[in-house]
Amino acid sequence: MLEWSDVDLAVRDAVRAFVDKEIRPHVDALESGEMEPYGIIRKLFATFGIADMARDSLNKRLARLRDGGSPTAGTKSSSGGMFGGDAGSAGMGFVVISELCRVSMGVVTGMGVSLGLTVPTIMGRGTLAQQERWLPDLVTYDKVGAWAITEPDSGSDAFGGMKSYVVRDGSGDGGYILNGQKTFITNGPDADVVVVYAKLDEGDPTVDKRDRKVLTFVLDRGMDGFIQSKPFRKMGIHSSRTGELFFNDVRLGRDRLLGETEGEGTGDAGRDSARSNFSAERIGVAAMALGVIEECLRLCVDYAKTRTLWGREIGQYQLIQLKLATMEVARMNVRNMLFRVIEAAQTGTAISLAEASAIKWYCSQAATDVAMEAVQVFGGNGYMTDYRVEQLARDAKSLMIYAGSNEVQITHVARGLLSG
Missing domain, CATH: 2.40.110.10 (Butyryl-CoA Dehydrogenase, subunit A, domain 2)
Structure with a gap:
């Protein structure tokens, strides 16, 4: 897979329109804590029918379990990130994550922990009674998980x-x-x-x-x-x-x-339970990083075309061109890593913990570097909260710590190499 599918692009455009209407106008309120993020996600779920799809998928799963069958019998591999989906729509969930991260990574973080960690842990380890007890309200985001x-x-x-x-x-x-x-x-x-x-x-x-x-x-x-x-x-x-x-x-x-x-x-069921989530959590960082990089690049290209210095648009200066070109290379690399994740999901190929750590390490570092360079492109304006690159830089840095510090990821990558 070298490009997004037509379905992925349609979802991207629809989510982008939702973000522009429902999230961008409220970013300051979300940043200040005046507005909680949960209502926005529930509105997203209602708008795109995500809650209904999640409820239907869970009901089928529970029915199979009640009949004594496998929870995944007769179904294709779920591969759309935290939103599930069959192999043919593997990129859909990652598109949603990426688009949301362009504007408010925190909204994605809260949603990701609830749907990407809490739900899978109960789903993968819980008894039928436990799944019936807690999952119905969690998969629809009516209740929030930690x-x-x-x-x-x-x-x-x-x-x-x-x-x-x-x-x-x-x-x-x-x-x-x-x-x-x-x-x-x-x-x-x-x-x-x-x-x-x-x-x-x-x-x-x-x-x-x-x-x-x-x-x-x-x-x-x-x-x-x-x-x-x-x-x-x-x-x-x-x-x-x-x-x-x-x-x-x-x-x-x-x-x-x-x-x-x-x-x-x-x-040790507890340790196994936690470890099973580590790879998925780290892989998700690729989609989050891509959103940050794409938004930084968009803002910087627009700024380089309109900001003038010494009578010329700053985009005509080679140092600015170098920064923009470096951002584009980072975007391409991170996108290709995400495509690797999507292709693995489509073919049912597991991504090892070492590879997941490598993806998380590179993508989080790339997003942070791009965001900090975006601040530099904007100069003094980039240090002001009125210009969103300031927020993107602060948010991107969390990716180097989130889901395990990058220092730990390096250790996992090296161990994977040395154990071969």
Whole structure:
């Protein structure tokens, strides 16, 4: 695939029109926190029938499960990013992500965590009853999801440094008591449903805390002992609301343990659950980066044609031309990486964690470099909030940290090479 399909282009144009009408006029309100992002996404879902499609797809899946069949029997591989879709429309979801990121990356971040992490975790690990309980409102975005693994002292060492823990409550019904804290949680302040990772403390002092089994639970807003903080103030992606979660003796029934099993033998269902999301999350950065780069390039080309200096349009100066040409090369490279992802989805080819890390590393760095150069092209104006390249630069930087810092991605790429 070297170009977007006709369907992808039609979706792009429709989403672009929606963005121009429903999001661009409200960017300042989203950036200031005056407007929450969730209503805009629900309007997007209603406008394009995404909620109805998601509901129909989920109902078919649940029906197959109730009949004892495979959840994917008779269906094509889902490959449209967080929105699903069959192999023939693999690029559709990525087109939507890219177009939204041109204007408000934070809106995409919040939506992506709910639909791209919370939903797949419950869908992939939950029992039929658990999927019936939580997924109907999540897939339509009627309820907002969060995915909580990061802690204040763990960062990229998500498993080894994890201190949140559960102990069995001793009541005989298989329940647990959860204590701990999570931080940098997208949608944390507002989430209705939260997937939480915690270590099982079985009281054995001979087991290294770093090696304890990780379990995955689903919590609902308002549970006793479960506290959601106010939104953090951040450098960028202001329209994404990020916060902390606190767990103080939160009682969890067995029905909140995903899969209702702790894993057999030496298995670790919790770690496997988290790892299965890492590649998908990192691959999604390519679409987000492409949106940022395309918007920066559009703004810079327009500015270079209209801004004059010493009696000439600045686009006539070779240094500005170099910046624009470098941006275009970055756009081409990132787009081609995204096409690689789409082609893999169409053919059912899995992308390894090492390749996903390489894609995330390159694309996030490219988007950040382009956005910072865009500020430079605009000069003093680029440093002002009235000119959107300032926002794009702040937002782009988050991609180098989001979904695992780039330093960690480099390690995964190298390990992939050395293990071959």
